[in-house]
Amino acid sequence: MKSLDIGEVAKRSGVPASTLRFYEEKGLIRSIGRRGLRRLFDHGVLERLALIAVGRAAGFTLEEIARMFTPQGGLRIDRRMLVAKADELDATIRKLTAMRDGLRHAAACRAPSHMECPSFRRIVRAAAAHVIGEPNRKLRRNRH
Amino acid sequence: MKSLDIGEVAKRSGVPASTLRFYEEKGLIRSIGRRGLRRLFDHGVLERLALIAVGRAAGFTLEEIARMFTPQGGLRIDRRMLVAKADELDATIRKLTAMRDGLRHAAACRAPSHMECPSFRRIVRAAAAHVIGEPNRKLRRNRH
DNA sequence: GTGCCACTTCAAGTCGACTTGAGGTCAAGA
């Protein structure tokens, strides 16, 4: 198996070289050596990057993900942790679903102004009730 | 109607005073005057804050929300914008749902290691496919 | 051998939404 240089890994994984260096610095991936200054990666790094992508998509932080890898390079994922994250996703999904329905209603409603639309007023009240005690759950947005 | 001082608004809305000052600076809310140095707010600010909360929950940025208010204090929400946001939420919901199901499967699976679990491998592959062209959609997390 | 350009390091910048801190003001209750 030939080793890959950083540009090759970037091309195959879709992850920018700057990010790969950043991930290495954070201990999320490892290079198997150098050719001169240049990092060399094993093919296994591609699967590792895929795992990192799953973790990110599921809402884990990079630090949490780092803790799921053993120093030997294996995986150590607590099943309870998966369940907990699934439950968390569930809650988020329910909230987003309610919001989506509210938005669709409001968009369809023919009241002259939104504040005269009963369903719009309903989601405003619901959201207002949620503010207290839930100061800052947010959706990350696409860059640019 | 008595006007409210910033502490009163904070207490009733659950939004910290520092945030209220920040929102005023950004043009999201307005104070109706001062008593000495202190801001005075109209009761209407509470509804306005509720609207801001809805917008945030639906995934709009503060800047986008600011643009939904007319200089006169009214609402000017493009219905197509609501539909677009609802569609966006839909896509997010679908993705999160797939991820949640994958996590639940992986948690329930009795394979000795996760990488030997077919459903886990499936979500890893799916996520890997998503990395390309979608570099950075993320879930905001609760603060501490 | 030589030139190019993909790589290297390290520090600093970015984004959004706020928070925090220092240093100051002042309305109102005792």
Place this chain on the structure above:
DNA sequence: TCTTGACCTCAAGTCGACTTGAAGTGGCAC
């Protein structure tokens, strides 16, 4: 009158995940 503490301003800091820039190195095709 004095004290208190809630308010004020303005600048800077925070968080997570990267990106960007400057300045330098060296592998490899010609």
